[in-house]
Amino acid sequence: MKLDNPLLVRREYASEERLAKRNAVPRSLSQGRNLEDAAFEAVAELKPARMVDIGCGLGEMGERVQRELGTHVRALDVSPRMVELAKARGLDAQIGDAEHLPFPDADFACAFAGDVDAELVFPDTESIRTFVASTIDRAHLAPRVPEVDGPFRAAARHVVFVAKGPR
Numbered sequence: 511m512k513l514d515n516p517l518l519v520r521r522e523y524a525s526e527e528r529l530a531k532r533n534a535v536p537r538s539l540s541q542g543r544n545l546e547d548a549a550f551e552a553v554a555e556l557k558p559a560r561m562v563d564i565g566c567g568l569g570e571m572g573e574r575v576q577r578e579l580g581t582h583v584r585a586l587d588v589s590p591r592m593v594e595l596a597k598a599r600g601l602d603a604q605i606g607d608a609e610h611l612p613f614p615d616a617d618f619a620c621a622f623a624g625d626v627d628a629e630l631v632f633p634d635t636e637s638i639r640t641f642v643a644s645t646i647d648r649a650h651l652a653p654r655v656p657e658v659d660g661p662f663r664a665a666a667r668h669v670v671f672v673a674k675g676p677r
Contacts, residue, residue: 518646519588519589520589522646523567523587523588523589523591523592524589524591525591526568526591526592526595528644529567529568529592530568531644532644532645532646533567533568535640535641535644536628536630536641536666539630539631539632539637539641540628540629540630540666541628541629541630541631542628542629543628545628546570546571546574549571549622550571550574550575550578553571553575553579553581553620553622554575554578554579556619556620557579558579558581558618558619558620559581559582559619560581560582560583560584560617560618560619560620561575561581561582561583561584561618561619561620561621561622562583562584562585562586562611562613562617562618562620562621562622563575563583563584563585563586563596563601563622563623564586564607564608564611564621564622564623565586565587565588565608565623566585566586566587566592566593566596566601566603567587567592567596568592568595568596568599569585569592569595569596569597569598569599569601569603570599571622572585572596572599572601572603572622573596573599573600573601575622576600576601581620582602583601583602584601584602584603584604584613584618585597585601585602585603585604586603586604586605586606586607586608586611586612587603587605587606588605588606588607589605590605593605608623628665628666629663629664629665629666630663630664630665630666631661631662631663632658632661632662632663632664633661634658634661635655635656635657635658638655638658638662639652639653639655640652642655
């Protein structure tokens with residue numbers, strides 16, 4: 511299954527419930543550095559006046575950057591519902607994707623997309639199944655997760671993309 515399939519994207523991002531669940535599970539199980547704080551720090555280091563948040567989702571990161579850094583954030587997502595939610599957070603949001611940015615070249619001091627590495631600690635089998643069930647491409651495998659005895663540790667690798675522009 512390709513994760514860039516338009517039908518899949520439309521289904522997964524038609525409402526915020528599945529995305530919120532996918533975000534909440536790793537947050538509740540992560541140990542060590544907070545994923546959102548690490549991503550925010552990467553942006554804050556640049557002190558951008560203008561930033562584009564590509565694949566803004568619920569708009570949480572863009573809202574934080576705008577509120578705490580005073581950065582003007584343009585949010586971009588392929589999902590009309592995610593754009594609506596980002597706008598409700600006070601972001602200048604529109605429908606679009608990373609392959610065809612609807613902005614002039616050099617329009618932003620910073621482009622952001624992504625998360626960071628973490629360790630997830632699952633206390634039991636049911637928490638692993640809940641996590642797998644929340645994924646886009648592996649949800650159907652949740653009932654097949656084998657029983658584990660005690661905590662299960664897993665490395666989570668997420669991409670952070672923060673690009674510094676000319677401004």
